Amino acid sequence: MFSYIKGTLEEILEGQVVVESHGVGYQICTPKGIVDELPPRGEAVKIYTYFSVKEDGVSLYGFSTKEGRRLFGLLLKVNGIGPKGALGILSALSEDELRFAVLAGDAKAIAKAPGVGAKSAQRIILELRDKLNLEEMHGISAAGEAKAAPSEQTASNEAAQALMALGYSSSEALSAVAKVEALEGADVEEILKAALKQMALL
Numbered sequence: 001m002f003s004y005i006k007g008t009l010e011e012i013l014e015g016q017v018v019v020e021s022h023g024v025g026y027q028i029c030t031p032k033g034i035v036d037e038l039p040p041r042g043e044a045v046k047i048y049t050y051f052s053v054k055e056d057g058v059s060l061y062g063f064s065t066k067e068g069r070r071l072f073g074l075l076l077k078v079n080g081i082g083p084k085g086a087l088g089i090l091s092a093l094s095e096d097e098l099r100f101a102v103l104a105g106d107a108k109a110i111a112k113a114p115g116v117g118a119k120s121a122q123r124i125i126l127e128l129r130d131k132l133n134l135e136e137m138h139g140i141s142a143a144g145e146a147k148a149a150p151s152e153q154t155a156s157n158e159a160a161q162a163l164m165a166l167g168y169s170s171s172e173a174l175s176a177v178a179k180v181e182a183l184e185g186a187d188v189e190e191i192l193k194a195a196l197k198q199m200a201l202l
Contacts, residue, residue, distance in 0.1 A: 002049045002060065009038060009045040015087075017062065019047055028062035029083075032091040037064045052083050061087060068095055078127045080120055089113040089124075097171075102128045103157060104170030133157065156180075159191040163199075172199065 005028070007021030012035060019026050028047055039045055047062035048069040061083060063069045068090065075086035089098065092113035101109040102125050110121035133156070156177050163173035176195040186194075 002051050004046055004048045005060075005062070006044070006046045009041050009043055012038065012041060015091075017045075017047070019045060019062075026060060028060045029087060030062045031068070031087055033094060034062070034064050034068075054083075059083065063090075065095070071095055071098060074128055074131055075124065078120075078124050080123065085113075085115055085120075088115055099132050100171050100174045101125075102132050103160065103174060104164060105129075106170045109170075155186060155188045155191055158188045159195055162188065162192050163195060168199070 005019050005021055005026050007019045007026075009017060010020045010025060011018035015029060015032065017028050017030055017034075017038065019028060028049060030047075047064070048066050050061040050063075050069050050072055052059045052061060061069075061072060063072065072086050072090060075081050075089060076083065081089075089110065093101065093109065097109065100106070105125055107118055107121035107125060110116060110124055111118050116124075160170075160173045160177045163176065164170055168176075173195075176199045177191060179198050180191060180194040
């Protein structure tokens with residue numbers, strides 16, 4: 001119903017913001033991390049929103065990026081994850097950290113979110129792994145750039161898994177692969193070699 005709300009940032013509360021647009025103040029539930037990305041009170045702001053309708057009422061959930069809103073929607077599709085749980089996960093983990101954890105199968109990282117147990121974390125990984133990829137990481141691809149072909153995405157994911165098998169952490173492996181310049185038609189071995197060179201420079 002609401003794709004985004006653009007207006008004046010009137011209040012920043014615990015887990016919520018109030019944005020005034022055309023004389024109406026919208027109370028929007030937000031993840032904790034969004035506060036650092038907001039302008040000062042009284043300035044213009046654009047919040048990407050997810051409109052939730054439940055038996056006990058309606059709520060607006062807001063994010064600073066379209067990707068944050070998309071991840072929220074994906075989490076809601078996981079059995080047993082409601083709006084509060086999804087918001088808690090995105091408060092405990094940044095967008096990239098959640099993507100890292102899902103692609104690396106790092107259930108412990110996801111389980112650090114409030115109210116998320118080991119089984120729920122595994123379920124999130126199982127249901128979201130095929131819906132996320134490295135090319136979506138924040139700041140890696142320029143806006144409007146064509147996304148990599150599915151085969152290239154798979155090669156990148158396999159290269160990251162190979163790095164983790166060599167002993168690198170999920171964050172190190174996924175970050176290194178993501179920083180490798182796109183190699184058209186590159187296979188797993190080529191991406192892996194380029195990623196290892198990238199890590200040697202760190």
